[in-house]
Amino acid sequence: MNNIQVNATTSNASSGQAATFGLRSTLVLALGTFAVGTDAFIVSAFLPAMADGLSVTPALAGYSVTAFALAYALLAPVIAAVTSAVARRRLLVAALVILGLANIASALSPTLGILILTRIVAAAAAAAYTPNAGAVAAAIVRPELRARALAIVIGGLTAATALGVPLGRIASTTMSWRASLILVGIVSLAAAFGVLAVMPRLPGNAPVTLYQRLAILTRPGVMVVLPLTVLGMAACYTPYAFTIQVLDSLLVPATSVTAMLLAYGAGAVVGNYASGWATDRIGPNAVLTSAYALMVVAMGGLAWVASAPSPAMIGVVALLMACWGTSSWAQTPPQQHRLIAGAPQEAPLVVALNSSGIYFGISIGTAIGSHALSDGAQATLWYGSTIAIVALVYVMLTAMRHNSRG
Known part of the structure; x- marks a missing residue:
C-alpha cells in the first residue's frame, strides 16, 4: 500500500x-x-x-x-x-x-x-x-x-x-x-x-498527458499483473471497514478493541517491511503466494471463530488480526516489483497506476462488504477470504505463464 x-x-x-x-x-x-x-x-x-x-x-x-x-x-x-x-x-x-x-x-x-x-x-x-x-x-x-x-x-x-x-x-x-x-x-x-x-x-x-499515463496499461507486463492489485486489495478490505462489527461478532470486549487494532497495525508494519526484504531474496511470486495463503487463513480463521465465538479465544483473535494485517500489507512491495519489471522504463507511471489500482480494489471490497454486512459481520470475512483465494489462484497462474514464457 x-x-x-x-x-x-x-x-x-x-x-x-x-x-x-x-x-x-x-x-x-x-x-x-x-x-x-x-x-x-x-x-x-x-x-x-x-x-x-x-x-x-x-x-x-x-x-x-x-x-x-x-x-x-x-x-x-x-x-x-x-x-x-x-x-x-x-x-x-x-x-x-x-x-x-x-x-x-x-x-x-x-x-x-x-x-x-x-x-x-x-x-x-x-x-x-x-x-x-x-x-x-x-x-x-x-x-x-x-x-x-x-x-x-x-x-x-x-x-x-x-x-x-x-x-x-x-x-x-x-x-x-x-x-x-x-x-x-x-x-x-x-x-x-x-x-x-x-x-x-x-x-x-x-x-x-493523461493519455500517456494510461497508455502503459496496454503493456502485457502491466495488463496481466495489475488486476492482481485490485483483487488483493478487494479481498483484504471487504471486511476491513467493518472491523468493529467483526470484533463484536467475535465477542471481543470493548476494552480490548483498541488492542486488536494495534495487533492488526503491528502485523501491517511487519508485512510491509518483511515482504520487501523477502522479495529481494526469493522473488515476488513466492512472497505474493505466501501472502494470499496467509490472508485466506487469517480471514477464514476469524470467520470460523465467529461461528462459535468465545471470550476465551481472544488470544487467537489477536494472532489472526496480526496475520490479517501482515498479509494485507505484504502485497504492495512484490506487486510493484512485478509491475516495474514489466515496464522498467516507465517505473513512476506504473507505480502511480498501481496506487490507483489499490484504491480501486479498496472501493470494490468495501462495496462488497457493505452488501455482505446484511448477512452479518461473519459474512464479510467469508467474502474476503473467497476473494483472497481467487487472488491466490491468479498469482499462481500468472507466475506459471511468466515461467513458461521465460
Missing part, C-alpha cells in the same frame, strides 16, 4: 539547487503521509458510531469509505496530469490544506450525502499529496540519502496503520467520531504549515 512515486524529472532538475537538506527535513513530509494514511483508514475505527450519528445503517455509512477510495483511484491520474507543471511546494501545501479543511467539513457533516462529498474532496487532496511527497523527499536530500528519505516518508503511511487508526478509536470513544476527524484535519493543517516553512521551492515536472 505504500505507493509513493519518485519522479526522476523533479529529482534531477532540482538536485543542483535543493539536494542539500538532511533527513530531518523529510519528517514534515512524513507527517503529511501520516495524516493521509490516517484519514484513509480511520473510518473503520468508528463506523458504527458514525452511522448512529448520521441516522443510517453501518452498511450505508460504509459507502463513505467506498467513495473515498473510488475517488482516489479515478482522480489520481487526472490530478497528476493536470498539476504536473505546478511547483511542488505549492502543490503539497495546497493538498494538505484542502485535506485538512475537508476533514473538518466531514466532521461537521449533518447527512451522509454531504459526508460523502467531503470524503471525495479529501480523496482528491490525498491523491495530489502522496505521490509527490516521495518525489520531493528524493529531490531535497543528497543522492546517498534518497532511499532513507523515501523510507521516512513511507513510514508515515505505515505509522498511520499501526497507530493512527487505534488512536482514532481512542479519540472516538473518549470524545466522538467527529472529534477524530477534526484531529486529522488539524494534523493535516500542521503538516501544511511545516511544508511551507521547511521545504525549498521546487519546479514542476515535465508534462505527461
Whole structure:
C-alpha cells in the first residue's frame, strides 16, 4: 500500500539547487503521509458510531469509505496530469490544506450525502499529496540519502496503520467520531504549515498527458499483473471497514478493541517491511503466494471463530488480526516489483497506476462488504477470504505463464 512515486524529472532538475537538506527535513513530509494514511483508514475505527450519528445503517455509512477510495483511484491520474507543471511546494501545501479543511467539513457533516462529498474532496487532496511527497523527499536530500528519505516518508503511511487508526478509536470513544476527524484535519493543517516553512521551492515536472499515463496499461507486463492489485486489495478490505462489527461478532470486549487494532497495525508494519526484504531474496511470486495463503487463513480463521465465538479465544483473535494485517500489507512491495519489471522504463507511471489500482480494489471490497454486512459481520470475512483465494489462484497462474514464457 505504500505507493509513493519518485519522479526522476523533479529529482534531477532540482538536485543542483535543493539536494542539500538532511533527513530531518523529510519528517514534515512524513507527517503529511501520516495524516493521509490516517484519514484513509480511520473510518473503520468508528463506523458504527458514525452511522448512529448520521441516522443510517453501518452498511450505508460504509459507502463513505467506498467513495473515498473510488475517488482516489479515478482522480489520481487526472490530478497528476493536470498539476504536473505546478511547483511542488505549492502543490503539497495546497493538498494538505484542502485535506485538512475537508476533514473538518466531514466532521461537521449533518447527512451522509454531504459526508460523502467531503470524503471525495479529501480523496482528491490525498491523491495530489502522496505521490509527490516521495518525489520531493528524493529531490531535497543528497543522492546517498534518497532511499532513507523515501523510507521516512513511507513510514508515515505505515505509522498511520499501526497507530493512527487505534488512536482514532481512542479519540472516538473518549470524545466522538467527529472529534477524530477534526484531529486529522488539524494534523493535516500542521503538516501544511511545516511544508511551507521547511521545504525549498521546487519546479514542476515535465508534462505527461493523461493519455500517456494510461497508455502503459496496454503493456502485457502491466495488463496481466495489475488486476492482481485490485483483487488483493478487494479481498483484504471487504471486511476491513467493518472491523468493529467483526470484533463484536467475535465477542471481543470493548476494552480490548483498541488492542486488536494495534495487533492488526503491528502485523501491517511487519508485512510491509518483511515482504520487501523477502522479495529481494526469493522473488515476488513466492512472497505474493505466501501472502494470499496467509490472508485466506487469517480471514477464514476469524470467520470460523465467529461461528462459535468465545471470550476465551481472544488470544487467537489477536494472532489472526496480526496475520490479517501482515498479509494485507505484504502485497504492495512484490506487486510493484512485478509491475516495474514489466515496464522498467516507465517505473513512476506504473507505480502511480498501481496506487490507483489499490484504491480501486479498496472501493470494490468495501462495496462488497457493505452488501455482505446484511448477512452479518461473519459474512464479510467469508467474502474476503473467497476473494483472497481467487487472488491466490491468479498469482499462481500468472507466475506459471511468466515461467513458461521465460
